[in-house]
Amino acid sequence: MSKGYQGRVLRVDLSAGTCKTEAINAEWAKSYLGGRGLASKYLVEEVSPEVDAMSPENKLIMATGPLTGTYGAANGRYMVVTKSPLTGTIASSNSGGYFPSELKYAGFDMIIFEGKATKPVYLQIRDGEAELVGALHLWGKTTNDTEDAIRNEFHGDAKVACIGPAGENGVFFANIINDKHRAAGRSGVGMVMGSKNLKAVAVRGTGGVRVADPKAYRDAALESYGLLKENPVTGEGLGALGTAVLVNVINQSGALPTRNAQSGTFDGAEKISGETLAATYLKRNKSCMGCIIGCGRVTKLSDAKYSGDGEGPEYESLWALGAACGISDLAAITKANYICNEYGMDTITAGSTVGCAMELFQKGLISEKEAGMSLEFGNGEALVKLMEMTGKGEGFGKKIGLGSYRLAESYGRPELSMSSKKLEFPAYDPRGVQGMGLEYATSNRGACHVRGYLISPEILGIPEKLDPHVTEGKATWLKIFQDFTAVVDSAGVCLFTTFGIGVPQFAKFCNAANGTSMNDEDLLAAGDRIYNLERMFNLKAGIDPSQDTLPKRILEEPLPDGPVKGDVCRLSEMLPDYYKERGWSAKGIPTEAKLQSLGLA
Numbered sequence: 001m002s003k004g005y006q007g008r009v010l011r012v013d014l015s016a017g018t019c020k021t022e023a024i025n026a027e028w029a030k031s032y033l034g035g036r037g038l039a040s041k042y043l044v045e046e047v048s049p050e051v052d053a054m055s056p057e058n059k060l061i062m063a064t065g066p067l068t069g070t071y072g073a074a075n076g077r078y079m080v081v082t083k084s085p086l087t088g089t090i091a092s093s094n095s096g097g098y099f100p101s102e103l104k105y106a107g108f109d110m111i112i113f114e115g116k117a118t119k120p121v122y123l124q125i126r127d128g129e130a131e132l133v134g135a136l137h138l139w140g141k142t143t144n145d146t147e148d149a150i151r152n153e154f155h156g157d158a159k160v161a162c163i164g165p166a167g168e169n170g171v172f173f174a175n176i177i178n179d180k181h182r183a184a185g186r187s188g189v190g191m192v193m194g195s196k197n198l199k200a201v202a203v204r205g206t207g208g209v210r211v212a213d214p215k216a217y218r219d220a221a222l223e224s225y226g227l228l229k230e231n232p233v234t235g236e237g238l239g240a241l242g243t244a245v246l247v248n249v250i251n252q253s254g255a256l257p258t259r260n261a262q263s264g265t266f267d268g269a270e271k272i273s274g275e276t277l278a279a280t281y282l283k284r285n286k287s288c289m290g291c292i293i294g295c296g297r298v299t300k301l302s303d304a305k306y307s308g309d310g311e312g313p314e315y316e317s318l319w320a321l322g323a324a325c326g327i328s329d330l331a332a333i334t335k336a337n338y339i340c341n342e343y344g345m346d347t348i349t350a351g352s353t354v355g356c357a358m359e360l361f362q363k364g365l366i367s368e369k370e371a372g373m374s375l376e377f378g379n380g381e382a383l384v385k386l387m388e389m390t391g392k393g394e395g396f397g398k399k400i401g402l403g404s405y406r407l408a409e410s411y412g413r414p415e416l417s418m419s420s421k422k423l424e425f426p427a428y429d430p431r432g433v434q435g436m437g438l439e440y441a442t443s444n445r446g447a448c449h450v451r452g453y454l455i456s457p458e459i460l461g462i463p464e465k466l467d468p469h470v471t472e473g474k475a476t477w478l479k480i481f482q483d484f485t486a487v488v489d490s491a492g493v494c495l496f497t498t499f500g501i502g503v504p505q506f507a508k509f510c511n512a513a514n515g516t517s518m519n520d521e522d523l524l525a526a527g528d529r530i531y532n533l534e535r536m537f538n539l540k541a542g543i544d545p546s547q548d549t550l551p552k553r554i555l556e557e558p559l560p561d562g563p564v565k566g567d568v569c570r571l572s573e574m575l576p577d578y579y580k581e582r583g584w585s586a587k588g589i590p591t592e593a594k595l596q597s598l599g600l601a
């Protein structure tokens with residue numbers, strides 16, 4: 001194996017209770033890099049797309065990238081790849097913190113979990129040695145308590161990734177929490193982990209990561225540090241206010257989905273903004289391993305109604321638990337965010353589902369008696385109560401735990417789920433930001449902002465300013481962003497670095513670390529290959545191109561207020577161009593020629 005990689009995969013058979021080490025597939029690593037790409041390749045080769053996501057035959061893969069654990073700009077990420085129980089698509093969920101680098105320092109690039117343990121277990125790894133140990137004493141514990149207990153068993157020096165009660169109780173949007181506050185958040189990967197009776201992974205590594213050309217790598221790192229420090233987003237905004245800096249920005253653009261996307265502006269936005277958070281509950285910012293940006297928010301509540309401490313809420317959480325539910329009580333939002341972290345739940349789907357329930361209540365389809373409380377928009381107390389009930393699998397929380405699509409469908413109104421491919425929208429209304437509508441419709445894991453973040457050019461003007469209200473050219477931009485993001489996810493680097501550094505800098509990093517000689521086109525071709533591999537898995541799983549769409553509200557109901565009043569998302573103007581840019585048929589199927597050009601035939 002070339003440098004940058006450790007060259008080893010840990011294969012854990014939960015049914016047999018065995019841990020075996022094998023060499024990483026070097027040819028696959030050359031074509032798919034690592035992280036998201038390489039893990040997806042392993043999943044495609046080893047798991048049928050038609051598998052029941054909750055069956056022992058589904059596999060759960062934790063994968064670092066070749067740059068994970070190196071001293072580059074923000075190189076401390078890993079991916080969790082599996083088949084999603086929430087969407088039925090391929091799931092790849094990203095997280096940072098310190099756990100990913102520790103896994104690399106322990107000597108592994110990837111862990112593949114297969115089968116199902118007969119009783120709860122967790123995996124212990126220490127410098128290349130691994131074993132499964134009983135976890136009955138941990139089952140039912142929150143993520144915070146689980147990590148504390150495991151670190152005590154490990155004499156305090158382990159890095160831990162675990163599920164909370166939500167993953168044990170079958171919440172469709174359960175996530176995997178590492179380092180107490182970092183989340184592999186979307187697509188229900190924690191539900192798959194819980195279905196395998198796997199509570200946690202604890203790892204301690206004292207090794208390092210060698211790169212092929214240390215001088216070239218150092219030069220690339222110093223160049224990137226400078227570019228990130230000079231950039232107004234990574235050098236100032238994210239450090240000062242975190243991602244929450246976007247609350248007022250997006251609201252002023254008329255694209256903040258409010259009250260289950262019935263509106264695009266929220267009159268309580270200032271009360272839940274990054275500026276207000278900084279003036280009230282923020283204690284300090286925090287960085288993941290080796291990161292110079294420091295976007296994390298360490299916060300503390302200490303008033304009569306709510307108390308606690310932790311990290312966040314970030315922008316998406318402030319929106320989902322706030323504007324999406326018509327809630328402007330920042331204390332309630334922050335408390336709900338803590339609960340989601342402790343029980344192991346994706347805040348985007350959690351808040352969006354509560355917002356959907358509130359509209360169903362508004363329309364008289366859910367009664368106060370059934371819910372056990374009043375679910376009017378703006379009810380912060382109901383939000384906090386529902387989050388705890390959902391994590392525990394109690395009362396009406398069981399229905400919230402289905403996610404918004406299954407919830408709305410159960411009342412005969414699936415169109416009230418603001419989702420694509422059953423994954424809930426993030427905090428950008430496609431009627432106000434046209435390119436994001438195309439991204440939501442075509443993302444391989446369902447509605448997602450971090451597969452092709454066109455907010456960067458459409459709102460922030462990075463790398464250049466695009467008009468968010470026009471559709472022309474968005475297909476071309478989106479393909480580039482999606483392919484580049486696949487590279488970033490596969491390399492093991494934080495997506496936020498792309499505000500300041502681009503494909504040329506990533507090529508320098510990868511070449512210096514791995515001893516390769518890729519140019520910009522080679523790197524983007526790898527991203528294109530990964531994206532098409534995921535697309536083919538989804539097609540074989542029954543996720544056909546008819547699902548490259550958005551809810552009727554977004555396509556047909558004009559925004560009722562704000563600076564883009566009267567707009568709808570004009571997806572039909574962009575989708576044919578997108579298929580053409582991708583080299584797919586007019587029906588959205590990768591052509592044989594396209595697959596052959598990528599080595600996928």
